[in-house]
Amino acid sequence: MKRRALPVGVLVGVLVGSFSLPAWALPSFAEVKAAHPTSETLFLDRHGEMLQRQRTDPSVRQGAWVALPEVSPALRSALVYSEDRRFYEHAGVDWQAVASAAWGNLWNTRTRGASTITMQLAGLLDGDLKAGAQGRSWTQKAGQAVWAQWLETRWRKDQILEAYLNRVPFRSELVGIDALSRSLFGKAPHGLDADEAAITAALVRAPNAAPERVADRACEVQQAMARAQGAKADCLSVRLLTGTVLRERRWAASEGDAPHATRRAWNEWRQQAGTGTRATPPQIRTTLWAPLQREAQTLLQRQLRSLLGRRVEDGAVVVLDNASGEVLAWVGSSGLLSQAAEVDGVTALRQPGSTLKPFLYAQAIAEKRLSAASLIEDAPTHIPTAAGLYIPQNYDRNFRGWVSVRTALASSLNIPAVRTLAMVSPEDFAAQLVRLGLPLREGGDYYGLGLALGSAEVTLLSLTNAYRTLANQGRQGPVAPLLASQRGAVGGSAVLDPGAAFIVGDILSDANARAATFGTDSLLATRVWTAVKTGTSKDMRDNWAVGWSQRYTVGVWVGNASGAPMGDVSGTTGAAPVWAGLMRWLHERQPSRAPSPPAGLIAQTVRFGDRLEPSRREWFIAGTEQPLFALGAGGDSGAPDLRPRILSPTTGTILAIDPDIPPAHQRLTLKAEAADVRWRLDDKPLGKGKEVQWMPWPGRHRIEIVNARGELLDSVRIEVRGAGVKTSARP
Structure with a gap:
């Protein structure tokens, strides 16, 4: 059986007599603004300079609080005209619209003129007034009206509109004008033009509607506003724009100069706050130094x-x-x-x-x-x-x-x-x-x-x-x-x-x-x-x-x-x-001095025999110091051996011949300390000078250097291993 609607007078009595709220139950504008939730966290450096913006709440996309003067006039006009044309005239409930509306849709929030912006804001601020799967009950709608009247007695109109713009849900996960403007249009709310404002107003009424329906609604808003001004609206541009913006998300989840560091900082914050914490902090200060962070990034990329x-x-x-x-x-x-x-x-x-x-x-x-x-x-x-x-x-x-x-x-x-x-x-x-x-x-x-x-x-x-x-x-x-x-x-x-x-x-x-x-x-x-x-x-x-x-x-x-x-x-x-x-x-303006030696160190001048390295002052752990470092028994006497030595190869070197590599590419370079020496291989002359080339063959070999008088200066023994070398196949 169809339910009969109550007369308007009875409902007014209910509103006046049954929903009286104490003044302390109503939050102030300052309290609502201060408690504004956001899905974004700003990560600051050690001095408070912003480094990175990071989305930290995956359940919703909600930006920073936007003051009303920072919202474009085109959007303010389109929203008021679309949702509540008598917004600046009524005291929370538009009784003129209520009286002229059919009882069946009197408290339907989708009916323009019945549910005011102030009433909608009341529903956004009080969780008990949130619509269920079947919409709001009549008691919830009545509660909205009472809340709206209380709001109007304690908040200014500009505060009501500002709070509404920051709390109203738009499409999908987007809540508030900052998230919508940056996600759909890639700009701040103050930059929205007439077409973008019409699309935004249309999304308030039908946030998850198909693009065609949103475009139709945006066109209606533009035409109605144009008629009120005695003009005509061309809907072609707004229709084209609607299809484009609803397919894209232009607000990146992260932007700034320290994405990896802030990810780590966020994990540290969550561990500190506890696993049960769901609140997203609007700001987190880090130990990073923003100018240095940017310089490091610039130098690396360059x-x-x-x-x-x-x-x-x-x-x-x-x-x-x-x-x-x-x-x-x-x-x-x-x-x-x-x-x-x-x-x-x-x-x-x-x-x-x-x-x-x-x-x-x-x-x-x-x-x-x-x-x-x-x-x-x-x-x-x-x-x-x-x-x-x-x-x-x-x-x-x-x-x-x-x-x-x-x-x-x-x-x-x-x-x-x-x-x-x-x-x-x-x-x-x-x-x-x-x-x-x-x-x-x-x-x-x-x-x-x-x-x-x-x-x-x-x-x-x-x-x-x-x-x-x-x-x-x-x-x-x-x-x-x-x-x-x-x-x-x-x-x-x-x-x-x-x-x-x-x-x-x-x-x-x-x-x-x-x-x-x-x-x-x-x-x-x-x-x-x-x-x-x-x-x-x-x-x-x-x-x-x-x-x-x-x-x-x-x-x-x-x-x-x-x-x-x-x-x-x-x-x-x-x-x-x-x-x-x-x-x-x-260190452009900051000095860096060498550290002072700790206790237990001794500085001592050392010499190297065999002309290995120049003398120098060296640091030692106490008990390891000595004045001379040289090779062989003679070196310990302090009289360095000045005879030239073979630098390469050294005694005990084992070489392997690769049969797959041509012999000419397997030559060994023999190196000595001095240029005025003569080389001998297995007692046979090999060459003169500081370096000579030798093509090794399997066996044990003795390599020597002698002076012009044939006196032995140094010798090494090496071994060469490997089979015969393959000859290259001809084509």
């Missing part, structure tokens, strides 16, 4: 553009404060230059190459196995392992003979590092790396001697923090949270001997010591005190530059997120320019 054509597109940068462990810059990718921009290069596992060597030498020095002046042979070597012979090579395929630890580390020579790891043992070195905070997945026996050359995988963040341990003379502490609210002193513990850490830093700051590999004018030589190490992984898949100054530790990785090898890009040509640029920027 460097990768300069490497165009060398098959490299990704990179990452992190900058830490030495004292606090706070993250000052976190660039996770190269952005638009990358095909995997979502991958965070700061936390991705990659092979570190030679950047692990400083920790290896620090451990050997701390254990008093070596000092900075100890001599290690840089020569071809074959090390038996369970998997077969391990034959390490230097990056440039050259060998330098006997070198000091200072030269070996600063010039990043591989073979001395492998020899040092053999002294320390892979298992003990792996344990040391774990104490430094590096996330090794396996033990030292798994990596073997290749661990000296970076065969394990680490993250840029953990590696940079490990270098921060060197900057802090052996004290290791965790990276501080990105949330500025958790800033403060971060504790640490001693995991490296402070003297060994100091000596390694002194070596890595020595431009002369690295000259053999990098030259004296490389990018690594900064105008202020810094210590730095580069590294390149196998097949040039990763390259690194990590180092520190008095206050900052900077880590840079360059490579491909896919793991694809680069084209002739090393640590010095890939990551080092970014590292050097950041150090230059950080």
Whole structure:
């Protein structure tokens, strides 16, 4: 049976007598504005400057509160004309519209003129008045009317319209004019024109209608407004625009300069707030420093553009404060230059190459196995392992003979590092790396001697923090949270001997010591005190530059997120320019002084026999100092042996002939210290000069150098293995 409607007079009595609300139950405009929810969180730097906007509520899309003057006049007019033409005349309920409307749709919110903007706002502010699946009940509609009248007595009209525009639901997940304007039209609300305003007004009445229906409704709004002004409206443009904007979403979920860092900061905030927290904070302050963040991003992108054509597109940068462990810059990718921009290069596992060597030498020095002046042979070597012979090579395929630890580390020579790891043992070195905070997945026996050359995988963040341990003379502490609210002193513990850490830093700051590999004018030589190490992984898949100054530790990785090898890009040509640029920027007006030596170190002048290296002043852990470093028994007497030596090959070298390679391409270069020598092979003349070429053949051989009088200066014994050489097949 059809339900009879109540007379208007009875309903008015209900409104007056049954829904009286106390004044304190009504929120003020200021309270509603202050409690405005948003799906967006603004991430700020340490000084309050905005770095990133990130959508953090996936259930709704709601932007910032928009003041009424910031809404275009076209939209204000279209909305009032479409939803409530007597908005500025009534007191919350349009009784004239109520009296003239049919009782069957009197309280239907879709009926223009019956449900006012103020009544709709009341329904948006009070959850009890929310419409159900069958619409609102008559008691809810009556409640809307009472709320509306209360609102009108305490709020101004401009406040009511402003709140309505910020709380009204539009299409799909979009709530509020800011989200709608940016998502559909790609602009702020103050920029909406007449066509866009008509579409917006149409979406209030039918938010999820088909595009054709929305276009029809927008056309009706335009025509009605035009008739009121004695004009005509052309609906063609609004119809074309409607079909376009309803198919797109132009408001990106994230935009700014620190997408990866803010993602981590958001996860930290959620952990701090608790898993049950659903509220989205409008702002989160981080420890990042916005100018530095942008400079790091700019330098990285500029460097990768300069490497165009060398098959490299990704990179990452992190900058830490030495004292606090706070993250000052976190660039996770190269952005638009990358095909995997979502991958965070700061936390991705990659092979570190030679950047692990400083920790290896620090451990050997701390254990008093070596000092900075100890001599290690840089020569071809074959090390038996369970998997077969391990034959390490230097990056440039050259060998330098006997070198000091200072030269070996600063010039990043591989073979001395492998020899040092053999002294320390892979298992003990792996344990040391774990104490430094590096996330090794396996033990030292798994990596073997290749661990000296970076065969394990680490993250840029953990590696940079490990270098921060060197900057802090052996004290290791965790990276501080990105949330500025958790800033403060971060504790640490001693995991490296402070003297060994100091000596390694002194070596890595020595431009002369690295000259053999990098030259004296490389990018690594900064105008202020810094210590730095580069590294390149196998097949040039990763390259690194990590180092520190008095206050900052900077880590840079360059490579491909896919793991694809680069084209002739090393640590010095890939990551080092970014590292050097950041150090230059950080210390443009801030000095960086060398650290003071800790207790237990001794400075002493040392000499090297056999003319191996120039005399210098060197640092030693007490008990390891000595004045002379030389080869052979005679070296210990303090009288250096000045006879020229054979630099390459060295005694014990084993060569293998490859039968598939033509003999002319397998010649061995013999090198001596001096040019005025004569070479002999198995007592037969071979040539003259500092270098000669020899095509090896199988067997054991004795190689000698003699002076003009035929006096023996030096000799080595080597072995050549291999079968006969195949001849090339002719076509």
